[in-house]
Amino acid sequence: MTRTGMSPLGLTREEIRRQIHLPWSEAFRISWRYVTIRLGRSLVTASTIFLSVAFLMAVCTMILAAKATGHAQEDPEAFAATMARYKWSVFLGFMICATGIISALLMSVTERFREIGTMKCLGALDEFIVRMFLIEASLMGLFGSLAGAIVGAVLMLLWAGFREGFSLWAKIPWGLKSPTGEWGFFAYFVASVLAGMILSVVSAILPAWRAAKLQAADALRTEI
Amino acid sequence: MAMEQMMPSGEMRERLQDAAKKLEPMMQQVSEFIVRTRDVHKVYLMGKVEVRALRGVTLDIKRGEYISIMGPSGSGKSTLFNMIGGLDKPTSGSVYINEVDLAQLDAYELAWLRCRTIGYIFQTFNLIPVMTALENVMLPMIFAGVPEDERRDRGMELLKRVGLSERWNHKPFELSGGQQQRVAIARALANDPAIILADEPTGNLDLRTGKEIIELLKELNQEKGVTVISATHDLKMIDVSDRVIWIRDGQIARIEDRSKIRVEAALEVEEALMEGELPDLP
Numbered sequence: 001m002t003r004t005g006m007s008p009l010g011l012t013r014e015e016i017r018r019q020i021h022l023p024w025s026e027a028f029r030i031s032w033r034y035v036t037i038r039l040g041r042s043l044v045t046a047s048t049i050f051l052s053v054a055f056l057m058a059v060c061t062m063i064l065a066a067k068a069t070g071h072a073q074e075d076p077e078a079f080a081a082t083m084a085r086y087k088w089s090v091f092l093g094f095m096i097c098a099t100g101i102i103s104a105l106l107m108s109v110t111e112r113f114r115e116i117g118t119m120k121c122l123g124a125l126d127e128f129i130v131r132m133f134l135i136e137a138s139l140m141g142l143f144g145s146l147a148g149a150i151v152g153a154v155l156m157l158l159w160a161g162f163r164e165g166f167s168l169w170a171k172i173p174w175g176l177k178s179p180t181g182e183w184g185f186f187a188y189f190v191a192s193v194l195a196g197m198i199l200s201v202v203s204a205i206l207p208a209w210r211a212a213k214l215q216a217a218d219a220l221r222t223e224i
Numbered sequence: 225m226a227m228e229q230m231m232p233s234g235e236m237r238e239r240l241q242d243a244a245k246k247l248e249p250m251m252q253q254v255s256e257f258i259v260r261t262r263d264v265h266k267v268y269l270m271g272k273v274e275v276r277a278l279r280g281v282t283l284d285i286k287r288g289e290y291i292s293i294m295g296p297s298g299s300g301k302s303t304l305f306n307m308i309g310g311l312d313k314p315t316s317g318s319v320y321i322n323e324v325d326l327a328q329l330d331a332y333e334l335a336w337l338r339c340r341t342i343g344y345i346f347q348t349f350n351l352i353p354v355m356t357a358l359e360n361v362m363l364p365m366i367f368a369g370v371p372e373d374e375r376r377d378r379g380m381e382l383l384k385r386v387g388l389s390e391r392w393n394h395k396p397f398e399l400s401g402g403q404q405q406r407v408a409i410a411r412a413l414a415n416d417p418a419i420i421l422a423d424e425p426t427g428n429l430d431l432r433t434g435k436e437i438i439e440l441l442k443e444l445n446q447e448k449g450v451t452v453i454s455a456t457h458d459l460k461m462i463d464v465s466d467r468v469i470w471i472r473d474g475q476i477a478r479i480e481d482r483s484k485i486r487v488e489a490a491l492e493v494e495e496a497l498m499e500g501e502l503p504d505l506p
């Protein structure tokens with residue numbers, strides 16, 4: 001419940017709320033710095049996303065390849081059963097990836113307790129801290145997913161090419177939709193990258209909440 | 225006849241009320257005491273044991289004073305510091321900054337206060353490691369909504385004042401301890417605060433650098449009239465402080481006026497000399 005009216009500080013509460021803010025551009029700039037400068041830590045988080053999304057994209061590419069060569073249509077039931085198994089594996093992979101991200105980010109929060117406390121002393125609201133962490137997570141998600149999707153797709157295409165002949169590449173629908181109205185390569189690509197980013201942001205919610213709960217007095221603490 | 229004519233009409237009353245509302249903040253700023261505590265107690269629970277960190281602290285700090293809070297470890301010095309700085313709430317008693325009771329403020333108002341009224345300096349400098357010196361100084365201004373050009377100008381001005389204008393582009397790991405603390409001081413002054421709170425500002429610095437920092441703080445205190453409140457072990461602070469508050473066991477043991485410190489010591493020496501004794505060196 002938001003309070004309104006005059007604050008003891010001599011301004012209305014609405015004015016006070018308006019006078020503290022962190023523009024998204026600034027939050028983005030700060031988060032970008034954290035991601036690029038603490039590259040080692042960022043890579044650890046991004047690599048789990050990379051692997052999961054690579055797996056996902058590889059499976060999607062495999063679906064397209066199977067349809068292109070006609071194997072999928074030969075025995076639809078067997079195909080569906082195989083696909084179900086793969087989908088389950090991809091899902092498990094994403095779950096494992098999520099726990100990896102959560103651990104890495106929680107560790108990051110613990111390491112940064114002093115900086116976060118200091119920012120609160122400078123006037124940062126809890127939501128600013130959350131914003132910064134979520135932007136960081138989505139940046140790592142974006143880069144990890146992009147790299148993963150590309151590598152996963154390329155590897156699967158090469159493998160399918162070696163097994164079934166490279167002519168199948170011409171038969172794959174590269175655009176958004178295939179002639180039969182199903183998903184094309186680009187659609188799968190975008191969906192995989194989005195899945196990775198969403199995974200990253202959702203995993204970051206708990207660590208971001210923990211970070212926001214840190215107090216300004218933590219800036220003075222001398223131990224972790 | 226006179227009474228009805230003297231009572232303000234509805235419109236007049238509104239205008240008076242508006243004027244009073246506008247004067248309110250100004251009235252608050254004219255208060256002589258910038259920080260007041262009233263019987264502040266703080267009790268911590270460490271597991272099942274109650275730790276009474278502060279046991280009834282009452283003090284008044286005037287605008288523009290330079291105050292040192294001194295005491296041994298565990299005396300409640302840091303706890304008192306946290307109370308005054310709005311970093312923690314007392315278990316009982318009140319803390320007033322500019323006559324505003326901190327307990328009445330919500331999260332937004334506290335953030336506003338920390339952003340604009342108080343500047344913090346820490347023993348561990350606490351600069352954001354991924355930002356340059358200038359960006360660190362600009363950060364409080366970002367939270368205060370200052371436009372980019374003004375931020376930059378003011379940031380460079382402050383860095384110049386603390387003597388670091390050529391190092392504006394350096395990150396904290398490229399600066400020495402003393403330089404980092406100077407950046408921290410510039411950052412604390414970013415939004416022209418009324419109070420600077422310094423927690424062991426010279427704790428991680430060598431003797432000479434510590435002295436420079438103390439001198440810088442005193443200069444700023446005199447130039448800008450900003451109240452400086454420092455919790456410290458450093459005896460070098462005594463010289464520049466207007467008053468020294470000695471804390472022991474969660475209570476104020478003594479408040480010394482600097483002029484009195486000098487005068488009393490000098491008197492003691494004089495007396496001893498007159499008696500023909502060799503006085504203890506102060």
